[in-house]
Every structure is written in structure tokens, then in C-alpha cells.
Amino acid sequence: MRHYRNAVLTVEKVLVFLLDGTWHELSEIADNLQIERQTLDKAVKLLLEFNFVQTSKSKVRIDSDTKEFLMSVNNGLKP
Numbered sequence: 904m905r906h907y908r909n910a911v912l913t914v915e916k917v918l919v920f921l922l923d924g925t926w927h928e929l930s931e932i933a934d935n936l937q938i939e940r941q942t943l944d945k946a947v948k949l950l951l952e953f954n955f956v957q958t959s960k961s962k963v964r965i966d967s968d969t970k971e972f973l974m975s976v977n978n979g980l981k982p
Contacts, residue, residue: 910946913942913946916938917932917936917943917947918969920936921956921970922973928962929943929944929962932963947963
């Protein structure tokens, strides 16, 4: 069960980091969030499967609809 909790926390951290809506290098995200690149790759792959993010080469950004939804449910959550 702890494994799933950690996975959810990683996905949440990535989404919050991406809330600025700009492109970010995967290495930048891993460094800033202090997570292993392999863990980040898995989180991004999952987010991509649900169309929560967009990718281009080694960059990723949050999908605009996902950002709008997260901002609305969190009542002004700031990146």
C-alpha cells in the first residue's frame, strides 16, 4: 500500500510543479523535486496516458484543461 501512496505523492508533486504551464526539462523537474529520473519517467508516462500533460523530446508541460481543472478544484492553488 505504501508503494501506491508514494506513487500518488510523486504524481501530485509533478502536477503542482507544472502548474506554471511552461515547458520543463525532465532533468530540471527531477532535480527540483529531488526524485529519481526513473520515478519521474513513470509518473510522466502515467500522466501522459490520461492526457494530463504534453511532452516534446525531453520536456513536459501540463495540459491546459488539466491546469484549469486543478486550479478550479483547489480554489486558486498557486504553483
